[in-house]
Amino acid sequence: MKTFPFIYNQPKEFLNFLQPKEWADFLLGELNPRFSVTTTKAKVIDIKEETADAKTFVLKPNWLWKGFLSGQHVPVTVEIAGRRVTRFYSLSSHPNEKYLQITVKRQKGGLVSNFLNQNTKKGDILDLGEASGEFVLSKELPKELLLLAGGSGITPIHSILKDLQALNYNGKVTLLYFVRSVDDIILKSSIDLLEKNNQWLTVQYILSDVPKEGYVSGFLTKEILDQYVPNLKSTSVYVCGPSPMQTKALSLLEGLPVKSELFLLPGQNLTNVKKEGTVDVYLSLSHKTIQVKGERSILDELEEQGIYPQSGCRMGICHTCVCKKQAGSVTDLSNGEKSQLGEENIQICVSRAESNLELEL
Amino acid sequence: MRTISKKLNKEEIEAFGKEVDSLREEVMAKVGKEDADHIRFIYKTYRYTEVLGRGLIHFSFEPISFVAGTLLLSISKIINNMELGHNVLHGQYDWMNDPKFNSRTFEWDIVCNAHQWKFYHNYMHHTYTNVLNKDHDYGYNFTRLTEGQKWKPVHLTQPFTNLFLALNFQWGIGAHGYRVEYLETPKKLRKKKTLKDYKAVFFKKIELQMLKDYILFPALAGLNFPKVILGNLLANLIRNLWTYAVIFCGHFTENAESFTTEEIAGETKAQWYLRQLKGSSNLEGNNLFYTMTGHLSHQIEHHMFPDMPAKRYREVAPRLKEICAKYGQHYNTGSFVKQFGSVWKRIIAYSFPDHIANKVMGKRKKYLEPSIVLSQPSFQVSLPTEEKTISLT
Numbered sequence: 235m236k237t238f239p240f241i242y243n244q245p246k247e248f249l250n251f252l253q254p255k256e257w258a259d260f261l262l263g264e265l266n267p268r269f270s271v272t273t274t275k276a277k278v279i280d281i282k283e284e285t286a287d288a289k290t291f292v293l294k295p296n297w298l299w300k301g302f303l304s305g306q307h308v309p310v311t312v313e314i315a316g317r318r319v320t321r322f323y324s325l326s327s328h329p330n331e332k333y334l335q336i337t338v339k340r341q342k343g344g345l346v347s348n349f350l351n352q353n354t355k356k357g358d359i360l361d362l363g364e365a366s367g368e369f370v371l372s373k374e375l376p377k378e379l380l381l382l383a384g385g386s387g388i389t390p391i392h393s394i395l396k397d398l399q400a401l402n403y404n405g406k407v408t409l410l411y412f413v414r415s416v417d418d419i420i421l422k423s424s425i426d427l428l429e430k431n432n433q434w435l436t437v438q439y440i441l442s443d444v445p446k447e448g449y450v451s452g453f454l455t456k457e458i459l460d461q462y463v464p465n466l467k468s469t470s471v472y473v474c475g476p477s478p479m480q481t482k483a484l485s486l487l488e489g490l491p492v493k494s495e496l497f498l499l500p501g502q503n504l505t506n507v508k509k510e511g512t513v514d515v516y517l518s519l520s521h522k523t524i525q526v527k528g529e530r531s532i533l534d535e536l537e538e539q540g541i542y543p544q545s546g547c548r549m550g551i552c553h554t555c556v557c558k559k560q561a562g563s564v565t566d567l568s569n570g571e572k573s574q575l576g577e578e579n580i581q582i583c584v585s586r587a588e589s590n591l592e593l594e595l
Numbered sequence: 596m597r598t599i600s601k602k603l604n605k606e607e608i609e610a611f612g613k614e615v616d617s618l619r620e621e622v623m624a625k626v627g628k629e630d631a632d633h634i635r636f637i638y639k640t641y642r643y644t645e646v647l648g649r650g651l652i653h654f655s656f657e658p659i660s661f662v663a664g665t666l667l668l669s670i671s672k673i674i675n676n677m678e679l680g681h682n683v684l685h686g687q688y689d690w691m692n693d694p695k696f697n698s699r700t701f702e703w704d705i706v707c708n709a710h711q712w713k714f715y716h717n718y719m720h721h722t723y724t725n726v727l728n729k730d731h732d733y734g735y736n737f738t739r740l741t742e743g744q745k746w747k748p749v750h751l752t753q754p755f756t757n758l759f760l761a762l763n764f765q766w767g768i769g770a771h772g773y774r775v776e777y778l779e780t781p782k783k784l785r786k787k788k789t790l791k792d793y794k795a796v797f798f799k800k801i802e803l804q805m806l807k808d809y810i811l812f813p814a815l816a817g818l819n820f821p822k823v824i825l826g827n828l829l830a831n832l833i834r835n836l837w838t839y840a841v842i843f844c845g846h847f848t849e850n851a852e853s854f855t856t857e858e859i860a861g862e863t864k865a866q867w868y869l870r871q872l873k874g875s876s877n878l879e880g881n882n883l884f885y886t887m888t889g890h891l892s893h894q895i896e897h898h899m900f901p902d903m904p905a906k907r908y909r910e911v912a913p914r915l916k917e918i919c920a921k922y923g924q925h926y927n928t929g930s931f932v933k934q935f936g937s938v939w940k941r942i943i944a945y946s947f948p949d950h951i952a953n954k955v956m957g958k959r960k961k962y963l964e965p966s967i968v969l970s971q972p973s974f975q976v977s978l979p980t981e982e983k984t985i986s987l988t
Contacts, residue, residue: 241802241803241806248803248806251702251803251807252807252811256695257642260639260642313631315627315628316626316627316628316629316630316631316632316690316691317627317631317690317691317692318691318692318693319692519699519710519713520686520698520713520717520718521714521717521718521722540623540902541686541689542686542689542690542691542692543689543699544689544692544694544697544699544700545692595699
C-alpha cells in the first residue's frame with residue numbers, strides 16, 4: 235500500500251478528517267438544539283427563584299449525560315456576548331430525579347453566576363460536561379454525620395441529604411447552615427421538608443449578619459459546634475462554603491474525618507503578586523513574542539493583550555487550556571510550586587510566568 | 596516602484612499610526628455577539644451548500660441539477676476557504692472560545708495544511724508584506740512584478756505560468772507552504788527537520804483531500820462515479836480560479852508598492868501600517884461579493900488588522916479612507932474588473948525587461964526611494980533545493 239501510505243497506516247485519522255461528529259452535531263443541532271453526539275447539552279425547562287440573588291435551574295440533558303453522584307459538580311458553559319465561558323456548579327438535585335438541577339447564587343463580580351441569574355430563560359440551552367468530584371458519601375455510611383454549609387455551599391449538601399433519604403439512612407445527621415440573613419437561605423422549603431420527613435435529620439440555620447427572632451445568630455465557633463454536636467469525636471464531617479468558613483472549620487475539626495469542597499471564583503486563588511518589569515512569552519505556533527508582567531495567570535495576561543487560547547474553567551479543573559511549555563519556568567497558582575525549566579504540559583489558567591517562556595500556542 | 600502617495604515625515608507617520616491604532620481599538624471594543632452570529636451563519640451556509648451540492652451531484656440525472664450541484668459545491672468550498680477558513684485561521688474568532696472557530700483546531704477543505712499555511716501566511720506574509728526576499732507570497736517565487744526583481748528570459752512565460760497557477764491554485768498554495776516553512780528554518784535546525792518532513796505534512800493533506808473528493812464520494816455513487824469525479828473536479832477548479840483572482844488583486848495591482856529589506860529595517864508600528872496600506876489593494880462590490888471574497892475585498896483593512904473579525908472591515912473602510920485622505924496617502928481601490936485587469940497588465944509588463952515593462956506600466960509619477968536593485972536574483976524560478984536558500988539580509 236505505497237500509494238496511500240497515510241490512510242493505510244492511520245485510517246482513524248482519515249475518518250476524523252471527514253468530520254463525522256461535526257456533521258452529526260450540525261445536522262442534529264438543526265433538528266433540535268439539545269441534540270448532539272459530542273456535547274452534553276441541556277435545556278432549561280424550569281427556573282425557580284430561591285432568594286433575591288439565587289435561582290434554581292431545572293435542566294433536561296440529552297442522551298450523552300452519564301449521571302452523577304450526590305455531591306458532585308458539573309462544568310456549565312454559557313455564551314456571553316458571543317464568548318463561551320465555563321464554570322462549575324454543584325448539582326442540587328438527586329441522581330434518581332428525572333431532571334437535573336443546579337442552584338446558582340450571584341457572586342459579586344461573577345460573570346457566569348450573574349449572567350445565569352439575569353439572562354437565562356426557559357428554553358435556553360446550556361452545555362454541560364461530565365459530573366465529577368470527591369465530595370460524595372462514602373460507601374459505608376457513617377453512624378453520625380455533621381454537615382456544615384455556608385451560603386451557596388448548601389447545593390451539594392442538599393443533594394447528599396436527598397441521597398441519605400433515598401438510602402433509608404438511620405443514623406444521625408446534623409446540618410448547620412450558615413447564611414447572612416433569613417432571606418439568603420437557599421432551598422429552604424426543600425430542606426424543611428426533608429427535616430419533617432426524616433427523623434434522623436436536625437437542621438439548624440445560623441444567621442451570621444442579620445439576626446432575626448427565632449433564629450440562632452453567630453459564626454462558626456467551637457461553642458456552636460459543642461452546642462449542636464456534643465459527641466463530635468465519632469462524627470464524619472462534610473464542609474462546603476466560602477473560604478474563611480472552611481479555614482475555620484478545618485482548624486476546629488482537626489483530627490476528624492473531614493471532606494471539604496471549596497468553590498473559588500476564577501482568579502480567587504491568586505495570591506497578590508506584584509512584579510517589576512516584564513518577561514517575554516514566545517508563542518511558537520503563532521510566532522509572536524509578547525511581554526507579560528507575571529502577576530496573574532498566563533491566560534489572563536494573554537487575553538488582556540488580545541490573544542485568546544482555548545480555555546474552560548479557569549481554575550485548573552477541566553484541562554481545556556493545557557499547552558506545552560517548551561522552555562521557561564512557571565508557578566502553579568493552586569499550590570505555589572515553581573516548575574522545572576524544561577518541556578512540560580502546563581495549564582495556563584493556573585500558571586504564572588516566572589521567567590521568559592516558550593509556549594506551543 | 597512608483598508611489599502616488601505623499602511622502603510623510605517621521606512625525607506625520609507616527610500621527611497616522613496613532614489614528615489607525617485608535618480606530619482599531621474603537622472597533623475591537625465592539626466585537627461580540629454580532630460577530631459570533633455572523634461566523635455561525637457562515638458556517639451554516641458552508642455546511643448546507645455542501646450537503647445540497649453533493650446531494651445534487653449524486654442524484655442528478657440531467658445536466659441542470661448537476662450544474663446546480665457543482666456550483667453549490669464550489670460556493671461551499673469558497674466559503675470554507677475564504678470567509679470561514681482564512682478568517683478563522685487568522686485567529687479572528689479565537690475569543691469565542693469555541694473549538695469550531697479556533698485557529699488552533701481548524702482545518703480546511705483545501706490541499707494546503709492549515710498549520711503550514713499559518714506559518715507562511717499569518718507570520719511571513721503578514722509581517723513582511725510585499726518585502727522582496729522576505730514575503731514569499733510576493734509573486735509566489737516565479738512571477739516578476741517589479742524592477743526590484745532581476746529580469747530573466749524565463750519570465751517571458753509568466754503569463755502562461757500564472758494561467759496554470761490560477762487553474763491549480765490550491766496546489767500552488769499547498770506546495771508553497773511547506774517550502775517557505777523549510778526555507779525560513781534556521782540552517783542549524785534543518786538537520787532536525789528536513790524538507791522531506793515538511794513535505795510529508797503536505798502530502799498527507801493531499802492524500803486526505805484526494806481520498807475524500809475523488810475516491811470516497813465517487814464510490815458512494817456506484818457506477819455513476821465519473822459524474823461525481825467530474826463535479827468535484829469542476830468545483831475545485833471554480834474555487835481555484837476565484838481564489839486566485841481575489842488573492843492576486845490583493846497585492847499585485849499596478850499601484851501596489853513593493854519594499855526592500857533595507858527599507859523596513861527598524862520599522863515602527865506606524866511605518867508598518869503605512870507599508871500595509873501601500874502594499875495592498877481593495878475591491879469594490881456589494882456585501883455578497885465581500886463575503887465571497889472572505890472580505891479580502893478589504894485587503895488594506897485586513898492587512899492592517901488581520902485579527903479583527905472580517906465583517907468589521909466594512910465599517911472600518913470608509914473611516915480608514917478618510918485618514919488616508921487626510922495624510923495624502925493613496926487608498927488603492929477599484930472594481931474587480933479594473934483591479935484584476937491591472938494585475939494582468941503588471942504580470943504581462945514585467946514578463947519583459949525593464950525598458951519595455953516601464954513603457955507598458957506608464958510614466959512614473961514620483962519615487963518613494965531610489966529603487967535598490969538587489970545583487971542576487973531575488974526569486975528563483977526553479978524550485979529551491981535543500982542547498983539553495985533565499986538570502987535573508
